[in-house]
Amino acid sequence: MKLTTKEKTELFGEGVVTLILLLLLNLAITVIITQSIESNPGLRDGIFIIKQSVTFGPMHFHLLSWENLFILAMGVIDVIIIYWRLIRRYHQMQLRHIISELHYIANGHFDHRIPFELKGDTERVIQSINALVDSVIESMNDERKVEVSKDKLVTSVSHDLRTPLTSILGYLGLIEDGQCKNQDEILKYSHIAYLKAQQMKQLVDRLFEYAKAGDKSKPSQEIDNIDVNALLEQLQASFKLDASKHGMSIEMKPLKKNVWIKANAESLGRVFNNLISNAFKYGKGGKNIYLSAKPEGKNGVEIVVANDGEQIPKRSLEHIFDRFYRVEESRNTKTGGTGLGLAIVREIVTNQGGYINVSSTKKLTAFKIYLPLDVNHPLQKNKRMTGEANEKQEK
Incomplete structure (x- = not known):
């Protein structure tokens, strides 16, 4: 000084x-x-x-x-x-x-x-003050991001709700004003209004699901012990019929040894339901969906959901888990995408102590999910102890 x-x-x-x-x-x-x-x-x-x-x-x-x-x-x-x-x-x-x-x-x-920079207690005071200021500034920046996020959320929701609502009011207005020529036109217009209302309901349901997945104040979810190979087999069986309807097949590659992960089974089910449904909906030209798993480090496992459909544009990969983000080609009323599905997936995986990333080439689009192993599971614990004992004998 x-x-x-x-x-x-x-x-x-x-x-x-x-x-x-x-x-x-x-x-x-x-x-x-x-x-x-x-x-x-x-x-x-x-x-x-x-x-x-x-x-x-x-x-x-x-x-x-x-x-x-x-x-x-x-x-x-x-x-x-x-x-x-x-x-x-x-x-x-x-x-x-x-x-x-x-x-x-x-x-x-x-x-x-x-x-x-000073010496002794005075220096510690300065360091504490600087750290406190950094913490306050970080909190202020986070608050600003939350406000911006809220504004974007309101804007996106307003846009996505206003479009089908305008159609509903328009067609019901035609019926209300008696401009329909016959009963068939009434049924036609009311059916279109019904489809638009279904689209609105889907968005509201997705919003509720996203809020539920990201709510940190709710009580902790029940954690289940899940056999990874059994999970893959169940997913293959559950979506086999849907895959055949879409002209696709589901192939599964299990782990060589059974391992168990710690996660909420219901939430994890929503994750894979979303990813596989997206493969059906957006994997244009694809013939196969691949389910596989492999060890990731000593205490984790990587589960992959991949398909050989159309490549996701590179500019979209870094935004694909953002709320309301939709790849331009898939934003239409036919697919009915809300842009919340993958945001929900990321929130759920993060809450389970894991993370998710995506890669996409002309040959394969793969969503890779890392989840922690249940190291205290009795069978897994015995395997680890046996493996350690074998390593000691080999040494």
Whole structure:
């Protein structure tokens, strides 16, 4: 920390004033002691005898006179006092600089941090202040992102609800005004309004599902022990009929050894239902859906849902898990996509302690989900212990 000229002058003045006061005090004490010794011959003679009888060193030096000893002692004490006073005033100046920096930050300069480095407790105070400011700024930025996110959410929901609602009101208005020529037109218009209402309901249901998946305040979900190979087999059996209706087949590649993961079975079911349904809906030209799993590190497993359908554009890959984001080619009333499905998938996987990513080429589009193993599952625990024992024997 650099002192200003004014502060250096203040510090110098503090030292000079302290020195003058100490010299006056030393002089007063010297005069008092001198007068006391001079007025007491016995004390004066005793000091002289002690001085003559006490020697030190090979040259038998005598002690200094009491005046010199007193001056030496007072000089040491004076230096200590002056140093203490200057250090104390310097610490006050440091505190004044810190307060000035805090006022500067509080006036809206949130990108500023206390720049100087000190020692001891004062340095820890500065580090704590800078860390606190960083935390506050991060919270403010998060709050701004939440506000922006809310605005985008309202805008997207308004747009997606207004479009089918306008159609519903339009067709029902035609019926209400009696502009239908016959019963067939009434049924036609009411059926279109019904389909648009179904589209609105799907969006509302997706919104509710997304809010439920991302709600951190709700009680923790029940965690189940899930056999990965059994899960893959169940998914293959459950979607086999739907796959054949879409002209596709589901192929499954299990793990060589059974492993168990910790997750909520109902939530995980929604994840794979969403991914496989998307493969049917958007995997144009695809003939196969591939389900597979492989170990990921010592305490995880990677489950892959892939299809050989149309490639996802590269510009869309980094946004595909965003709310209301839809690949342009798939945003139509036929598919009825809400743009929330994959956002829900990511929220659920994250809440289960895992993560998801996607890759897409002309040959294959793959969603890869990492989930933690249930290391405390009895069978898995026995396998790990057996494996460790085998490793020790091999060594």
